[in-house]
Amino acid sequence: MNTLKSFFVLIAMSLTTVLVSQATINPAIQATLDGFVEASNNGDWDKAFDYMYPKMFEQVSKQDLVDLMQSTEEDGMSISMDNVKITSTSVPMEENGETFVRVEYAFDMEVEIAAGGIYDHPKATMGMEQQFQTLYGASNVKWDESGKEFNVRARKSMMAINTGDDVWKMVEINTDQTALMEHLFPASVLEALVNVE
Secondary structure, three states, X not given: OOHHHHHHHHHHHHHOOOOOOOOOOOHHHHHHHHHHHHHHHOOOHHHHHHHEOHHHHHOXXXXXXXXXXXXXXXXXXXXXXEEEEEEEEOOOEEEOOEEEEEEEEEEEEEEEEOOOXXXXXXXXXXXXXXXXXXHHOHHHEEEEOOOXXXXXXXXXXXXXXXXXXXXXXXXXXXXXXXXXXXXXXXXHHHHHHHOOO
């Protein structure tokens, strides 16, 4: 798997980790999460990415992400999420006519590798394991060779953005991708809600 494809698979996989909240949050944010969860769990990537912050598609097209996730599944990798809980949300911040809320969450992720598929190779699984360990911590990543499955426990951050008329969109916060974060968020939001880790 080439580096660019690997990067976008990890972004897409991270996006699919935003599942049902156990915390009390804005019902409109909850509705966005619920819609995203249902669509991604059903493999309806076109609908799932409708919940993504539109500015993301200025960097990579929605159709490219849909095609990437579909080809990943066709090539023998499937992703499922469970036990996702929102652990905290920030105070809403208004900027340029939009409202930003940082959302912290924890989740369990299973990544199944189809026997005989292109990912069913020691070099491929080792590469994925290293990437997962970098993202989520080595102690939170388990590889089950006999079941061809990664089990990952993780904590991540997302931004919920009200783009108007109480319509909320989501995007992953990834401070390692400085240029992308600067493109997505105003400087004041970067300072107050993104670069706080």
